[in-house]
Amino acid sequence: MSGVKALTFDVFGTVVDWRSSVSAEVAAFLKRHAVEADAGMFTDRWRREGYAGGMRLVRDGELPFQTADQLHLRMLGILLEELGIEADEAEVQELNRAWHRLHPWIDSPGGLQRLRSRFVVSTLSNGNVDLLVNMARFGGLPWDCVLSAQITGAFKPEPQCYRRAAELLGCPSHEVMMVAAHQGDLLAAARTGMRTAFVPRPDEAGPNFPVDLTPDPAFDIVAGDFHDLAAQLDC
Amino acid sequence: MSGVKALTFDVFGTVVDWRSSVSAEVAAFLKRHAVEADAGMFTDRWRREGYAGGMRLVRDGELPFQTADQLHLRMLGILLEELGIEADEAEVQELNRAWHRLHPWIDSPGGLQRLRSRFVVSTLSNGNVDLLVNMARFGGLPWDCVLSAQITGAFKPEPQCYRRAAELLGCPSHEVMMVAAHQGDLLAAARTGMRTAFVPRPDEAGPNFPVDLTPDPAFDIVAGDFHDLAAQLDC
Numbered sequence: 001m002s003g004v005k006a007l008t009f010d011v012f013g014t015v016v017d018w019r020s021s022v023s024a025e026v027a028a029f030l031k032r033h034a035v036e037a038d039a040g041m042f043t044d045r046w047r048r049e050g051y052a053g054g055m056r057l058v059r060d061g062e063l064p065f066q067t068a069d070q071l072h073l074r075m076l077g078i079l080l081e082e083l084g085i086e087a088d089e090a091e092v093q094e095l096n097r098a099w100h101r102l103h104p105w106i107d108s109p110g111g112l113q114r115l116r117s118r119f120v121v122s123t124l125s126n127g128n129v130d131l132l133v134n135m136a137r138f139g140g141l142p143w144d145c146v147l148s149a150q151i152t153g154a155f156k157p158e159p160q161c162y163r164r165a166a167e168l169l170g171c172p173s174h175e176v177m178m179v180a181a182h183q184g185d186l187l188a189a190a191r192t193g194m195r196t197a198f199v200p201r202p203d204e205a206g207p208n209f210p211v212d213l214t215p216d217p218a219f220d221i222v223a224g225d226f227h228d229l230a231a232q233l234d235c
Numbered sequence: 236m237s238g239v240k241a242l243t244f245d246v247f248g249t250v251v252d253w254r255s256s257v258s259a260e261v262a263a264f265l266k267r268h269a270v271e272a273d274a275g276m277f278t279d280r281w282r283r284e285g286y287a288g289g290m291r292l293v294r295d296g297e298l299p300f301q302t303a304d305q306l307h308l309r310m311l312g313i314l315l316e317e318l319g320i321e322a323d324e325a326e327v328q329e330l331n332r333a334w335h336r337l338h339p340w341i342d343s344p345g346g347l348q349r350l351r352s353r354f355v356v357s358t359l360s361n362g363n364v365d366l367l368v369n370m371a372r373f374g375g376l377p378w379d380c381v382l383s384a385q386i387t388g389a390f391k392p393e394p395q396c397y398r399r400a401a402e403l404l405g406c407p408s409h410e411v412m413m414v415a416a417h418q419g420d421l422l423a424a425a426r427t428g429m430r431t432a433f434v435p436r437p438d439e440a441g442p443n444f445p446v447d448l449t450p451d452p453a454f455d456i457v458a459g460d461f462h463d464l465a466a467q468l469d470c
Contacts, residue, residue, distance in 0.1 A: 069405075120368055130405025133355055133379050144368050145381050150403060168385060169363025172305075 001177065001220060004195055007115060007167045008038040008124035008147065010180035011132060012155075015123075016102035016139060017111075019043055024096040033085050041077060044080065045207050050075025055155045056068060066149055067128035072096050076190075099127070100134035105201065111226020114235045120144045124165050124178065126155045145169070150215045157188030166194065183216055189190060190218060197221040197229055236412065236455060236468060241280035241404045242350060243382065245391075245415035247286075248345075248369060248439040252375060254278055257313075260333040268320050277314060279443050285310025290361060290390045302363035302385055305330050323400035330435035334362070339359065340436065344375045349470045355379045359400050359413065361390045382405070392423030398418020414464065416458055418451055425453060432456040432464055 012018045019040070026046075029041035054071035056065040073096045075094035080087065087095075115121055122145040123132050132146045145168075149155040150163040166173045174195035180186050181201040191195050197220060200213040215222045247253045261281075262274035289306035292298040309329045315322065322330075349376070350356055356430035357380035358367050367381045380403075384390040387399040401408045417420050418437040427430050432455060435448040448458045458464035 120365075120372070122368075127379065129403040130355075133357075133404070137355070137379060144372060145364065146379075151386050161448065168364040170363065215344070 001195060002234070003175055004119065004177045005171050005175045006120040006122060006166075007177050007197075008110075008122050008162075008165055008169075008181055008189075008194075010178070010182060010185050010204055011123050011125040011135070012102070013129060014181040014199060015100075015108045015141065016104050016135065017201075017204070018047065018099070018102050018163065019204065021102040022098045024044065025095060025101070029087075029091075029095050035083055035085055037083055040206055041208065044206060046072065046075055046079060048209075049128075050078075053101045057113065059158070061154060064177065065153075066220060068099065068131055069096065069128055072099055087154055100131050101138050102135055104139040104141060106224070107225040107227050109142070111230055113142055113224065114230035115233065116142055116144065118233065118235045119177075120169060121146050122165070122169060124156070124162070125149070159192045162189050162192040162194055166192075177220070186219060187216060195220045197223060199223050199225065199229060236430060238410055239468075240406050240410045241355040241357060241401075242414055243357050243397075243400055243404075243424075243429075244347075244371070244430075245413070245417060245420050246358050246360040246362060247337070247414040248436055249414065249434060250343045250376065251339050251370065252436075252439070253257075253282065253334070253337050254441045256337040257281065257333045260330060260336070264322075264326075264330050268318055268322065270318055271276065271317055275441055276443065277424075277443060281310055281314060282305065283444075285296065285313075286361075294390060294393070300388075302335065303361060303366055304331065307334055307413070312335045324455055330370075335366050336372055336373050339348050339374040339376060341458070342460040342462050344377070346465055348377055349380065349465035350461065351377055352404045353468065354412075355404060357400070357404060359381050359391070373374070391420055394423065394427045396434070397424050397427040397429055404407065421454060422451060430455045432458060434458050434460065434464060 011013055023039045023043045026042050030037055051071055056151055058065055070114045076096055112121055123143055124147050125132055126149045128150045129146055129148050136143055149161055152161045154160040166176045177195035177197055178186055178189035179197045181199055187197040198215045205211050221232055223232055244250055256272045258278045261277050265272055286306055294302055311331055347356055358378055359382050360367055361384045363385045364381055364383050371378055382400050384396055387396040387411055389395040401411045412430035412432055413421055413424035414432045416434055421431040433450045440446050456467055458467055
């Protein structure tokens with residue numbers, strides 16, 4: 001892929017397995033409070049209604065711009081109220097920070113290290129900066145740079161988010177490749193002129209939300225994991 | 236130093252030895268063009284009139300906000316014109332990027348690695364993001380995060396630069412410690428509520444600009460180098 005100098009990575013789902021990681025902490029929390037509820041379903045709703053849904057509300061102007069931590073906390077309050085769980089502030093904050101402690105997919109740290117030998121590697125996530133920094137320290141993710149919607153001032157898939165990331169990396173957009181497990185993210189990046197690598201993560205969403213993994217023919221690369229991506233990029 | 240969670244570092248002069256690194260590239264360039272001129276003095280003016288002076292012009296509204304690379308390039312053009320050197324665009328750009336290839340002080344990579352075992356370590360520089368990323372890759376600087384005036388939207392010592400950095404690191408200001416070889420930088424950080432560590436670098440400025448290294452009594456820590464800083468912070 002000639003001319004590519006930097007790779008920007010979606011993080012939740014692409015680099016880390018958010019669902020297993022968060023579900024495990026939710027399950028422990030529910031058990032502690034003696035509540036019978038499905039931890040996987042709790043986690044799915046936290047992600048879909050809280051994070052994805054929250055960002056939609058921000059984009060539509062119904063909520064002010066806020067961090068992923070704040071969106072998570074807002075939804076966590078709703079979920080705990082629905083289940084009638086009363087927890088003290090510190091415990092709620094601690095559970096909310098489960099999103100800072102997500103386990104990488106098994107190929108992520110080593111694959112990133114290989115890719116880094118040849119390219120600048122950066123996050124480009126809707127998660128806030130300190131969340132991404134804590135996650136990298138927790139999971140051993142060797143980023144050169146941590147870029148986020150909190151820095152670019154717009155959530156993906158707004159074009160400004162991708163354009164500003166390329167600018168901060170000192171590259172025209174066609175020298176930056178977006179890497180993601182989510183086709184919409186890649187198609188939005190491509191519309192700003194970025195190259196695209198699709199790395200499907202079939203286990204990301206869990207059993208409740210089957211995902212169509214057939215790659216869009218427009219993607220520059222389709223890879224089985226980060227080692228395969230590294231091999232295809234001659235690292 | 237109880238309660239400190241993140242360290243933000245000034246970079247030029249504090250982490251890397253800009254003067255020796257750039258002078259060596261300038262000397263090679265001058266030799267190639269058969270020009271008799273003092274590479275150290277060229278470098279001093281590039282730094283003082285180009286970078287520091289350029290940022291002052293930006294602060295005073297006489298120049299629009301721009302990156303360190305752009306300020307360096309502007310001054311390089313002036314210096315080359317004064318010396319009557321004609322070089323092609325690619326060669327000028329390559330010399331301008333000498334600022335991406337600065338050698339760390341000998342204690343910087345190892346000291347940062349120690350500090351990182353206990354604290355989040357981030358740049359907080361007026362240099363642009365890609366410059367800082369390239370410099371980190373060149374010198375093996377293990378940053379958790381690359382923050383810069385290009386991200387905060389204001390050059391140091393504007394208070395907004397420090398405040399926004401703390402916000403992006405997810406900390407109140409008193410949980411962040413600014414580390415610098417420059418007293419003005421630290422005093423400005425302290426005025427926003429940050430903690431301060433002074434690490435004087437007596438060889439930074441070269442022989443033409445003697446610097447008063449007597450520490451301001453307000454600093455929380457004065458350290459001989461990054462290993463001493465790590466020891467004082469129990470790393």
